Amino acid sequence: MSPAPTQEQTRATAQAEQLEQIANSEYKYGFTTDVEADTFEPGLNEDVVRRLSALKGEPEWLLDFRLKSYRAWLKMTEPTWHNLKIHATDYNALSYYSAPKKQKLLASMDEVDPEVRKTFEKLGIPLHEQMILAGVAVDAVFDSVSVATTFKSKLAEMGVIFCSFSEAVKDHPELVKKYLGSVVPYTDNFYATLNSAVFSDGSFVYIPKGVRCPMELSTYFRINAKNTGQFERTLIVADEGSHVSYLEGCTAPMRDENQLHAAVVELVALDSATIKYSTIQNWYPGDKNGKGGIYNFVTKRGTAHTNSKITWTQVETGSAITWKYPSCILQGDNAIGEFYSVATTNNWQQADTGTKMIHLGKNTRSTIVSKGISAGHGQNTYRGAVKIAKGATGARNYSQCDSLLIGDKCGAHTFPYLEIKNSTAKVEHEASTSKIGEDQIFYCRQRGISSEDAVNMIVSGFCKDVFRELPMEFAVEAQKLLSISLEGSVG
């Protein structure tokens, strides 16, 4: 005897029927006629998903992936367990496709917003890169296309694939098909599922067996990472015994008219492979009064097979709201997962970030080092889960979560979750909260060091365990970036 359907179930069934109707109806815009359109009209429905996929010339299996994601998404609601105050997003008011815009080139750096120029200078970004980032026409001295080409040919020699996600779908469909959604299933969570339905573009990396990628996949990316859109998708596969270090993001301030960003990053480290994934996130955080700013809701996860290692390192200084938990599924025996994070919130920024370490294999090890800095009215939450499965004999975890407060209107919160089902596991957790005291600042000033330099010095000292995990050149930039984002945090 089956119970009578509830109201909700009835509604869901009606919705599903309606969807089916739409899915089966003829595509009224046609598949080719609309290509010239630059931007889709706002709204999300199955038709939009189909048009998007068609526009990108995607194969059937990918359209299916998008459609089943979309249908799953319809049944989901936004998570509310976080410690964030979020203005509701009207998903039907967003446009889900926008052709990469040709930026109007500026004649010289003089035309660039002085504020932006100032930041570039403080960061010490080389002039030619500044010009590219700001969209200034560059002369023949620095031709980014030729640099990119040299770079690509060197990688190709070693069999490394590094291209946009769309290119990968065209040129390496078998790899994409095999691994897409294998780490973050399309049903994973509200934002990841939305991304799976409507992702715009992103990056794809494949490192063949036994290959050590000869360079940081970073410089090239920094210059070329524009216009990936608000639903970015990244997939990195490191085959057996390979090694790759990847840097995402940019210290230069990133502005975007899209408020919502929901990216998905999947890492697959096959047996004995190593993936080092570093992020510097500096999206527009909103103004001093908390107006504007980007919502950054990211799902990042890696699967680590036997003897492999995944390291997530992140420096989060931007965005009005950050919601992200780069995680490791330590599936194979002896797999290692690491998470090093610095998250800064100033003015009215909010961050709810941390990691999940899921120990499935024997003798798996994980390390978590999280440094949260709050200033102004900023709210910083560390949320981390360590799960030791029944079979994970000999698993070990060490977590350290430190918070630093600047001023008395900000907040720091720590939510560690532990779930241990194997009695041989060793799990350690340390946490601390400290405050930059006026007496410390005065001590520095009495020695001739300004308040701002004093704060920077203390903050750098606080973060050094994380900075040393970053690739060299970015560690320096990250430090400068941190000081810029904390500017004005002491009176």
Add this chain to the structure above:
Amino acid sequence: MLLEIKDLKVKAEDKQILKGLNLSVNPGEVHAIMGPNGSGKSTLARVLSGHPGYEPNGGSVTYDGHDLLAMSPEERACEGVFMAFQYPVEIPGVNNSYFLKAALNAVRKHKGLQELDAVEFLALIREKIKLLEMDQSMLNRAVNEGFSGGEKKRNEIFQMAVLEPRLAILDETDSGLDIDALKVVANGVNALRNKDRAIIVVTHYQRLLDYIVPDFVHVLSGGLIVRSGGKELALELEAKGYR
């Protein structure tokens, strides 16, 4: 004259602490400020270093021809005003020698001198650290973190040796020191005495003045300097007390 304090009145937390203090200090002189607890000794030291929370509400302080009270703490430091703190604060995560290099280079920059690079700086501090009989390893620890009371005080005088101020104010530098540590600190200070540098020693006890012999001794009481004299005044106070 290096420092001239005229009729200085200072409030802290709505209490009038200094009530019209006068003091003149010439280069090369060592002045001891003594007095009972609560007389305003530490307030004087803090107000000269620019500590927030002290509100001058009358009088003037002229330092090397400048209005000292109008200068920020870091400007004062760069102009050569140094305070050895009674309770040096700990700064976790900040390397002691890195901190000192930042301080020295801030001062040098202010003076229009070239900043020292790591090698030059290391040579300098290796030389200066001998003066305080400190272990080299203290350079690589975080500023004052986990230092004993004596180590903190030595570290203060070590910083003074490196920064070479024109006016040094030692606020209760003897407190918390055993006799051996006191001698080391005093020897360090004596080695830094010269004709261009003035030192104000704020202390509750005469003991320190056995080792750092002052040119002048002043008795502070109720927010005013009530007596001034030579070094023998300190001995008299020791024998008879402040009353």
